Amino acid sequence: MLFMVRMDVHVPRDLDQDTFEALKATEKVRAQELQRAGKWRHLWRIAGQYANVSIFDVADAGELHDIMLGLPLFPFMTTEVTALCRHPSAIADD
Numbered sequence: 171m172l173f174m175v176r177m178d179v180h181v182p183r184d185l186d187q188d189t190f191e192a193l194k195a196t197e198k199v200r201a202q203e204l205q206r207a208g209k210w211r212h213l214w215r216i217a218g219q220y221a222n223v224s225i226f227d228v229a230d231a232g233e234l235h236d237i238m239l240g241l242p243l244f245p246f247m248t249t250e251v252t253a254l255c256r257h258p259s260a261i262a263d264d
Protein backbone atom coordinates (compact mmCIF):
# COMPACT_ATOMS: atom_id res chain seq x y z
CA MET A 171 0.00 0.00 0.00
CA LEU A 172 1.14 3.50 -0.81
CA PHE A 173 0.78 6.35 1.65
CA MET A 174 1.64 10.02 1.32
CA VAL A 175 2.88 11.42 4.59
CA ARG A 176 3.54 15.04 5.42
CA MET A 177 5.87 15.57 8.36
CA ASP A 178 6.31 18.98 9.97
CA VAL A 179 9.17 19.19 12.43
CA HIS A 180 8.77 21.49 15.44
CA VAL A 181 11.94 22.03 17.41
CA PRO A 182 11.34 23.02 21.03
CA ARG A 183 13.19 26.25 21.79
CA ASP A 184 14.72 24.77 24.93
CA LEU A 185 16.04 21.61 23.25
CA ASP A 186 19.80 21.31 23.61
CA GLN A 187 21.46 21.82 20.17
CA ASP A 188 23.79 18.81 20.51
CA THR A 189 20.86 16.57 21.43
CA PHE A 190 18.95 17.81 18.41
CA GLU A 191 21.90 17.31 16.05
CA ALA A 192 22.26 13.73 17.35
CA LEU A 193 18.55 13.09 16.80
CA LYS A 194 18.76 14.43 13.24
CA ALA A 195 21.76 12.19 12.50
CA THR A 196 19.90 9.14 13.85
CA GLU A 197 16.82 10.10 11.84
CA LYS A 198 18.93 10.32 8.67
CA VAL A 199 20.39 6.84 9.22
CA ARG A 200 16.91 5.36 9.76
CA ALA A 201 15.39 7.22 6.80
CA GLN A 202 18.14 6.00 4.48
CA GLU A 203 17.80 2.44 5.80
CA LEU A 204 14.05 2.53 5.00
CA GLN A 205 14.74 4.01 1.55
CA ARG A 206 17.24 1.23 0.76
CA ALA A 207 14.63 -1.31 1.91
CA GLY A 208 12.12 0.19 -0.56
CA LYS A 209 9.72 1.22 2.21
CA TRP A 210 10.35 4.97 2.01
CA ARG A 211 10.03 5.56 -1.72
CA HIS A 212 10.20 9.36 -1.90
CA LEU A 213 11.43 12.01 0.49
CA TRP A 214 10.98 15.61 -0.59
CA ARG A 215 11.66 18.80 1.32
CA ILE A 216 8.79 21.31 1.19
CA ALA A 217 10.58 24.44 0.04
CA GLY A 218 10.91 27.06 2.72
CA GLN A 219 9.55 24.90 5.54
CA TYR A 220 11.01 22.46 8.04
CA ALA A 221 8.73 19.82 6.58
CA ASN A 222 8.74 17.01 4.08
CA VAL A 223 6.36 15.07 1.88
CA SER A 224 7.13 11.38 1.67
CA ILE A 225 5.74 8.35 -0.10
CA PHE A 226 5.82 5.07 1.79
CA ASP A 227 5.29 1.64 0.25
CA VAL A 228 4.28 -0.67 3.09
CA ALA A 229 2.13 -3.76 3.65
CA ASP A 230 -0.61 -1.91 5.52
CA ALA A 231 -1.44 1.02 7.79
CA GLY A 232 -0.10 -0.90 10.77
CA GLU A 233 3.37 -1.15 9.26
CA LEU A 234 3.32 2.57 8.43
CA HIS A 235 2.24 3.35 11.98
CA ASP A 236 5.12 1.33 13.44
CA ILE A 237 7.65 2.96 11.10
CA MET A 238 6.45 6.46 11.88
CA LEU A 239 6.35 6.02 15.63
CA GLY A 240 9.86 4.57 15.51
CA LEU A 241 11.36 7.65 13.84
CA PRO A 242 13.74 9.47 16.20
CA LEU A 243 12.18 12.85 15.35
CA PHE A 244 8.59 11.58 15.69
CA PRO A 245 8.11 13.21 19.13
CA PHE A 246 8.85 16.57 17.47
CA MET A 247 6.61 16.11 14.43
CA THR A 248 3.06 16.73 13.46
CA THR A 249 2.04 14.37 10.68
CA GLU A 250 -0.70 13.94 8.14
CA VAL A 251 -1.24 10.57 6.43
CA THR A 252 -3.10 10.06 3.16
CA ALA A 253 -3.73 6.63 1.62
CA LEU A 254 -3.09 6.48 -2.13
CA CYS A 255 -4.40 4.23 -4.87
CA ARG A 256 -3.67 3.95 -8.55
CA HIS A 257 -5.05 6.63 -10.84
CA PRO A 258 -6.74 5.16 -13.95
CA SER A 259 -4.91 7.60 -16.23
CA ALA A 260 -1.45 6.93 -14.80
CA ILE A 261 1.00 5.42 -17.29
CA ALA A 262 3.68 4.40 -14.79
CA ASP A 263 3.51 0.80 -13.58
CA ASP A 264 4.06 1.78 -10.00
Ligand SMILES: O=C(O)CC1=CCC(=O)O1
Nearest residue numbers: 179197198201220221222
Ligand atom coordinates in the same frame (compact mmCIF):
# COMPACT_ATOMS: atom_id res chain seq x y z
O1 LIG B 1 13.97 16.91 7.99
C1 LIG B 1 12.86 16.34 7.98
O2 LIG B 1 11.96 16.62 7.18
C2 LIG B 1 12.61 15.17 8.91
C3 LIG B 1 13.23 13.99 8.37
C4 LIG B 1 12.64 12.90 7.88
C5 LIG B 1 13.66 11.98 7.43
C6 LIG B 1 14.87 12.70 7.74
O3 LIG B 1 16.03 12.33 7.56
O4 LIG B 1 14.58 13.92 8.29
